[in-house]
Amino acid sequence: DASIGGEFGRVMGWADQYRRLKVRTNADTPHDAAQARKFGAEGIGLCRTEHMFFNEDRIPAIRRMICSDTVEQREAALAVLEPMQQSDFEGIYEAMEGLPVTIRFLDPPLHEFVPTDEADIEQLAKDMGKTVSEIKAIIAGLHEFNPMMGHRGCRLDVTYPEIAVMQTRAIIKAALNVQARHPEWTMVPEIMIPLVGEAKELSYVKKIVVETADAIIKEAGSNMKYLVGTMIEIPRAALTADEVAKQADFFSFGTNDLTQMTFGFSRDDAGKFLDAYYDKKIYENDPFAKLDQTGVGKLVDMACKLGRSVNPDLHLGVCGEHGGDPSSVEFFHRTGLDYVSCSPFRVPIARLAAAQAAIKDAQ
Numbered sequence: 132d133a134s135i136g137g138e139f140g141r142v143m144g145w146a147d148q149y150r151r152l153k154v155r156t157n158a159d160t161p162h163d164a165a166q167a168r169k170f171g172a173e174g175i176g177l178c179r180t181e182h183m184f185f186n187e188d189r190i191p192a193i194r195r196m197i198c199s200d201t202v203e204q205r206e207a208a209l210a211v212l213e214p215m216q217q218s219d220f221e222g223i224y225e226a227m228e229g230l231p232v233t234i235r236f237l238d239p240p241l242h243e244f245v246p247t248d249e250a251d252i253e254q255l256a257k258d259m260g261k262t263v264s265e266i267k268a269i270i271a272g273l274h275e276f277n278p279m280m281g282h283r284g285c286r287l288d289v290t291y292p293e294i295a296v297m298q299t300r301a302i303i304k305a306a307l308n309v310q311a312r313h314p315e316w317t318m319v320p321e322i323m324i325p326l327v328g329e330a331k332e333l334s335y336v337k338k339i340v341v342e343t344a345d346a347i348i349k350e351a352g353s354n355m356k357y358l359v360g361t362m363i364e365i366p367r368a369a370l371t372a373d374e375v376a377k378q379a380d381f382f383s384f385g386t387n388d389l390t391q392m393t394f395g396f397s398r399d400d401a402g403k404f405l406d407a408y409y410d411k412k413i414y415e416n417d418p419f420a421k422l423d424q425t426g427v428g429k430l431v432d433m434a435c436k437l438g439r440s441v442n443p444d445l446h447l448g449v450c451g452e453h454g455g456d457p458s459s460v461e462f463f464h465r466t467g468l469d470y471v472s473c474s475p476f477r478v479p480i481a482r483l484a485a486a487q488a489a490i491k492d493a494q
């Protein structure tokens with residue numbers, strides 16, 4: 132166990148005396164959260180919720196939700212998932228012992244959950260009282276040629292507000308339960324809305340979150356606070372960040388999608404023709420690994436300035452892969468972010484890079 136103690140801990144302690152940036156982690160399970168804490172993570176900057184739906188006991192319900200014809204059917208399927216999500220979040224909050232936790236709403240295109248196996252399709256048809264060909268027609272209707280630019284992120288909450296209601300309930304109820312068990316912690320759950328490209332999208336989804344959360348908190352007789360923020364991962368969101376910031380307590384830069392959409396390169400196919408570009412020095416580095424400071428960085432910088440111009444208290448962070456890359460961390464320090472968030476094993480590197488950036492800055 133290399134965690135924290137001994138010489139490793141001593142070096143990290145020196146780094147921590149100098150850095151200004153906080154270092155959070157991207158974690159979806161209590162195990163990853165605990166691991167990251169050992170490496171010094173000061174919170175969770177991104178808890179992706181989609182992986183939680185793939186468990187065997189959950190996938191049938193998410194499939195029923197996707198193939199439903201009515202709001203009532205969708206709500207019935209989501210009602211099965213809510214207590215499971217709530218217990219996931221309780222586990223993660225417990226592992227973080229009162230440190231900040233940002234939970235992101237469901238992000239991927241829904242077709243990622245649909246069955247491809249004939250036996251699973253038959254089972255789904257049986258569960259839903261439909262024929263196999265009806266289910267196949269629904270699945271075919273979900274097909275998109277460019278799913279990463281399609282029906283995903285907050286667009287799911289705009290079309291199916293029931294998803295936002297269910298996830299808000301799970302996040303808030305879990306936080307209330309953990310707060311009751313640990314009065315010594317101050318629970319302030321952070322709800323993050325992905326793939327916003329237009330301020331009105333955020334205000335539409337935020338209204339659902341606030342109405343749902345406030346009702347639960349009031350019913351519990353609690354005065355727990357919560358934050359609602361957004362990812363900045365579409366260039367349009369960066370360009371209109373002053374409008375977006377009016378609705379947001381925080382911005383978290385999703386530099387994976389922001390890189391994809393700024394370059395027009397598919398993040399899922401990177402490396403194929405791009406290798407020729409690096410060989411020919413058209414681009415020096417893989418922009419998905421190292422932040423492109425000239426283009427993507429300019430959008431990050433612009434969004435920070437625009438956002439803080441209307442909301443000086445706007446909390447700023449990054450949760451894309453670049454949050455654990457040293458040269459990118461140095462850029463985020465200079466840009467004035469409050470924190471970087473990276474995978475658990477990159478937390479020590481981010482702590483060192485944040486300290487080096489601060490020392491360089493002072494010099």
Ligand code: PEP
Pocket residue numbers: 177179238364384385386387388389450451452
């Ligand atoms: C991102 O786009 O940078 C991000 C953190 O979200 P995801 O990788 O889940 O799309």
Ligand code: MG
Pocket residue numbers: 325364385387388
């Ligand atoms: Mg993203």
